[in-house]
Amino acid sequence: MADMGLGMGINTGLGSTDTCRDGAAAPPVAASRILLIIPCFNEEASIGGLLSEIAATGRGYHTLVVDDGSSDATSAVASCRSPVARLAQNLGIGGAVQTGIKYAARQDFDFCIQIDGDGQHDPRAIEMLLDAHRKDPTNITIGSRFIHHAGFCSTRMRRAGIRLIVLALNGLFRGGGRITDPTSGMRLLDRSAIAFFAKAYPADFPEPISLAWAMRAGLTVSEVPVEMRARETGVSSIDGLKSASYMIRVLGYILLARLVRAS
């Protein structure tokens, strides 16, 4: 059985007795071949709740928390309920997510689903992504905030920026459907997308740029409406003047992705 290894939800033993004293156990072994990748950076306040929510769905999803060099007790809290890959240094969201994707590729998972560790994504929406993939099996299925505009939809400035990225992606690439939420961190990858991103994944602005790379390589993308919540803890790293710099660089990268031939 291929997933009798790391994908079994083994408690990796990284958690201290203090952080694990609520008696939470590792999730039950399930037959499904779905891995939830949860990249985290200093999310000790939210990661425990998120993993409990995932367990409460009763679907027996395999989880992998990727601790991106946190300085708090994120790993200790998470390891009570999930395997944790601890990165020795902060690699950023791209490096953290790719670690999870490499794990999914090596453990032969059929799908992996990325969800943020800050509590923005409702684990109940995972089933919506899987349903959408069953109906329309594209390589990447994104949970979009902007199809029904329900729940937390970010600030007006950021929505305007996202619209620009949408225009660039939809104008420059043909990947199947029309993308509305390229910066969403909630997305499902099938085997082809897992294999593709295990080899190369953008370190900077990974969500929109990974879509550009994927569509350039001929992978297909679809979306499903999901509701997102305001983040429980922490602040966004893209604020103020950084937003303008973010936009310019993302648009530049997308253009570059269009001009450079897929390797």
Next chain:
Amino acid sequence: MTDALPSPETVVVISAFALIYMLVLLRKTLQGKFDLYDFLMLSMVAIIPAGFALFPTLAYLVSHLTGVVFPFVVMFGALFLVVFAFMHNMTARLHRLERQNSALIQEQSLLVLELQAKQGRQGVDS
């Protein structure tokens, strides 16, 4: 127009700088702090001005050939070219090292995870 030659003081100062700088570079290269490529590129900062100071006729010939009035403009042009080439290669090397560093960190974390899973299984078996 008569070609102005550098004064002996200029030649001495530039030669002394070139010599000292080359010795420093050589020492660092022998210590393993620079590789031969670094040594070659950085030594251009000494070699090019020294060449212009020690061989002024050659410097004027190059400036005439390139259509530049002042030889020192050619000299700085050559220096910029070397610096840009060095920076270009260094950026590529840095990017490659950054990627390798990220990959190593990822591998290390996954190997630790694998080891812990194996230990967990062994514990269950025994």
